Amino acid sequence: MTMTILLRSSLTVLLLAVTAVWSGCSAEDTTQMKKTDRESALRTAKAEDTSMKTIGEIVAADYRTSKVFAKYGIDFCCGGKVPLSVACREKGIDPASIGREIEAVRSEPIGRSQDYASWGLSFLSDYILNTHHAYLKENTGQIAAYAHKIAEVHGARHPEVIRIAVIYDTIATDMASHLRQEEEVLFPAIKRIDATRKAGKTPETKDLNAIKTCLASLQQDHTKIGEALQTIRNLAKGYAMPDDVCNTYVITYNMLKEFEGDLHKHVHMENNILFPKAAWVSEVSG
Numbered sequence: 637m638t639m640t641i642l643l644r645s646s647l648t649v650l651l652l653a654v655t656a657v658w659s660g661c662s663a664e665d666t667t668q669m670k671k672t673d674r675e676s677a678l679r680t681a682k683a684e685d686t687s688m689k690t691i692g693e694i695v696a697a698d699y700r701t702s703k704v705f706a707k708y709g710i711d712f713c714c715g716g717k718v719p720l721s722v723a724c725r726e727k728g729i730d731p732a733s734i735g736r737e738i739e740a741v742r743s744e745p746i747g748r749s750q751d752y753a754s755w756g757l758s759f760l761s762d763y764i765l766n767t768h769h770a771y772l773k774e775n776t777g778q779i780a781a782y783a784h785k786i787a788e789v790h791g792a793r794h795p796e797v798i799r800i801a802v803i804y805d806t807i808a809t810d811m812a813s814h815l816r817q818e819e820e821v822l823f824p825a826i827k828r829i830d831a832t833r834k835a836g837k838t839p840e841t842k843d844l845n846a847i848k849t850c851l852a853s854l855q856q857d858h859t860k861i862g863e864a865l866q867t868i869r870n871l872a873k874g875y876a877m878p879d880d881v882c883n884t885y886v887i888t889y890n891m892l893k894e895f896e897g898d899l900h901k902h903v904h905m906e907n908n909i910l911f912p913k914a915a916w917v918s919e920v921s922g
């Protein structure tokens with residue numbers, strides 16, 4: 637398809653050049669028109685190529701593209717295995733137009749601090765632990781306490797907050813055991829394998845097996861927790877603030893929104909970057 641577009645573009649460039657000569661344009665004008673047309677054809681080709689990739693692959697290659705997906709309400713973490721063309725069809729969005737927005741974001745200069753896909757396994761594991769796991773440990777209990785407080789005070793007028801508090805408790809419980817499995821089993825195994833390979837040695841079988849057995853169940857946890865958070869968002873009507881509520885209500889909704897944003901990034905880094913890298917390394921080392 638890309639080839640067809642480039643051939644079509646070349647023909648267009650030729651026609652433009654002939655037209656320019658006949659209409660008396662200068663050689664400089666013609667060169668500029670050719671350049672502009674070629675750039676436009678390349679942009680279209682890249683956008684079409686992007687539409688064949690999954691959302692997870694696109695965001696894993698450049699996290700800055702997540703803001704385009706967030707803008708259109710496209711799930712890039714738990715539901716990131718869907719090709720862009722399919723996600724666009726489901727949302728009624730023109731894939732070429734979103735492809736151009738993605739290319740515009742990608743064309744901005746990127747620093748290594750944002751280029752997560754280029755990070756090594758140990759660095760990625762430590763980063764996730766020190767940012768996202770630390771955030772969860774610091775905030776999960778506080779959000780649960782606030783959720784129960786607003787359920788008590790506002791539950792009669794806003795019954796949805798009672799359900800939100802119950803669902804959030806389940807998330808907190810599931811999250812605690814999920815983090816334990818990552819911190820006590822998966823991440824240490826990943827880091828030992830990474831260090832062993834860097835030393836030119838063969839990783840231990842128990843570490844390779846730990847990766848093989850952990851990844852599927854951890855991804856199932858991500859999906860379950862992601863769905864529960866989506867239910868909370870729906871109950872909270874996208875975190876729209878009612879008029880008759882107190883400050884704690886406002887703080888709780890803001891914290892839930894922040895929790896959801898942090899979790900999307902956290903799950904994206906694991907599902908789309910760390911886990912595929914770890915799976916690949918354990919496959920080639922086994």
Ligand SMILES: [Fe+2]
Binds near residue numbers: 815902906
């Ligand atoms: Fe994690």
Ligand SMILES: [Fe+2]
Binds near residue numbers: 814818854858903906
């Ligand atoms: Fe996780």
